[in-house]
Amino acid sequence: MTHNFPVPDEARLEHLINRMFVKLPVPEIIRLNRIEERLSRQLAINRPKHRVNKIPWWVVLLLVGGFATAAWWAGERFFEHSAVEMETPDHGEESLPPVTPSRQEAEEVIQSEGSVDEFREKDSPVIYQREAY
Amino acid sequence: MQDQARELLDRYCKQADNAAFNSFYRAQSGKLWQFLRGRGCSEEGAYDLLAEAFLKFIQVVCKDLRAPVALLYRIAINLHIDQYRRDKASPVSTDNNSVEIHVVESSTAFNDERDYVQYLMKSLPQDEQNLLFMRYWTGLTHKEIAGILDMPEGTIRRQCAAIIKKLQQRWQEES
Numbered sequence: 001m002t003h004n005f006p007v008p009d010e011a012r013l014e015h016l017i018n019r020m021f022v023k024l025p026v027p028e029i030i031r032l033n034r035i036e037e038r039l040s041r042q043l044a045i046n047r048p049k050h051r052v053n054k055i056p057w058w059v060v061l062l063l064v065g066g067f068a069t070a071a072w073w074a075g076e077r078f079f080e081h082s083a084v085e086m087e088t089p090d091h092g093e094e095s096l097p098p099v100t101p102s103r104q105e106a107e108e109v110i111q112s113e114g115s116v117d118e119f120r121e122k123d124s125p126v127i128y129q130r131e132a133y
Numbered sequence: 134m135q136d137q138a139r140e141l142l143d144r145y146c147k148q149a150d151n152a153a154f155n156s157f158y159r160a161q162s163g164k165l166w167q168f169l170r171g172r173g174c175s176e177e178g179a180y181d182l183l184a185e186a187f188l189k190f191i192q193v194v195c196k197d198l199r200a201p202v203a204l205l206y207r208i209a210i211n212l213h214i215d216q217y218r219r220d221k222a223s224p225v226s227t228d229n230n231s232v233e234i235h236v237v238e239s240s241t242a243f244n245d246e247r248d249y250v251q252y253l254m255k256s257l258p259q260d261e262q263n264l265l266f267m268r269y270w271t272g273l274t275h276k277e278i279a280g281i282l283d284m285p286e287g288t289i290r291r292q293c294a295a296i297i298k299k300l301q302q303r304w305q306e307e308s
Contacts, residue, residue: 005246007305016250021270027166035184043151
C-alpha cells in the first residue's frame with residue numbers, strides 16, 4: 001500500500017484524524033428528536049430541586065432560638081423577683097420578738113445550770129452534748 | 134466545548150432550565166451515537182443505548198458538574214459493557230454490522246490524506262480508535278478520558294502520543 005503524501009507532523013496528523021471523524025455516518029435526526037421528546041417528559045418528572053445553601057438559615061435559627069430562650073429565662077427571673085418583693089408584708093421592727101437573749105439572761109442561765117465545762121456525770125455514756133443556753 | 138456543556142448543565146441544574154439541557158443533548162447526542170457505533174453497537178442498539186445513557190445521566194448529573202461530558206461517556210460505556218455481557222450470556226440475535234469507521238476498504242489509490250488516515254485508523258485496535266475518538270472528535274481532555282476509562286492521566290497521555298507516533302511511522306513506511 002503506497003502513497004505519495006508527505007509525512008505530517010503531529011499537529012497536522014491530529015487535524016487529519018479530526019477531519020476523518022467528520023466523515024463518520026451520522027444518526028437520523030428524527031430518531032434523535034424522538035429520544036429528546038422522551039427525555040423532555042422525563043425532565044418534567046425529574047425536575048432538579050433548586051439547591052439553596054441552608055447553613056446560614058440554620059445559624060440564624062439557632063441564634064433566634066438562643067435569644068428567645070435567654071429572654072424567656074431572664075423575664076421569668078425578673079417577674080419572680082418582683083413578685084416576691086410585692087408579697088413580703090411590711091412588719092414593723094417592734095412587732096418582731098427578740099431572737100437572741102440578752103447577755104444578762106444568758107449569764108443567769110449559766111449560773112443556774114453550773115459550769116459549762118463540767119461533766120455532770122463522769123460515767124455517763126453521753127460524751128458530747130450540745131450546749132443549752 | 135466542555136465549558137459550554139458545563140454552563141448549559143449548570144443552568145439546567147440550578148434554574149431547572151430544560152431548554153439548556155436540550156441544547157446539551159443536541160450537541161452531544163450525535164457524537165455519542167457515533168461513539169457507540171464505533172464501539173461495535175448496531176444502529177438500533179446505539180439509539181437504545183443513547184436514550185438509556187441520557188436517562189441515567191439526568192438522574193445523576195446535578196450531583197457533580199465538574200466533567201459532565203466525561204460522565205455521559207462513562208455511563209454509555211458502562212451500559213454498553215452491561216449489554217455486551219447480557220448478550221454474551223444469552224445470545225438472542227447476531228448483528229453482523231461492521232463498525233462504520235471501517236468504511237474505507239483497502240484500496241490501492243487514496244483520493245486524499247483523509248482517506249489514507251481512515252485506512253490507517255482501520256488498522257488500529259478498537260480501544261485505540263476509541264481513545265482517538267474521545268480525544269480528537271469529542272474534544273475530551275486527557276484527564277477526562279482518564280476519568281472515563283479509570284486509568285491514570287499520564288497513561289492516557291502516553292497512549293495518545295504512542296498512537297500518533299505509530300501512525301506517523303506507518304505513514305513513513307508506506308510512502
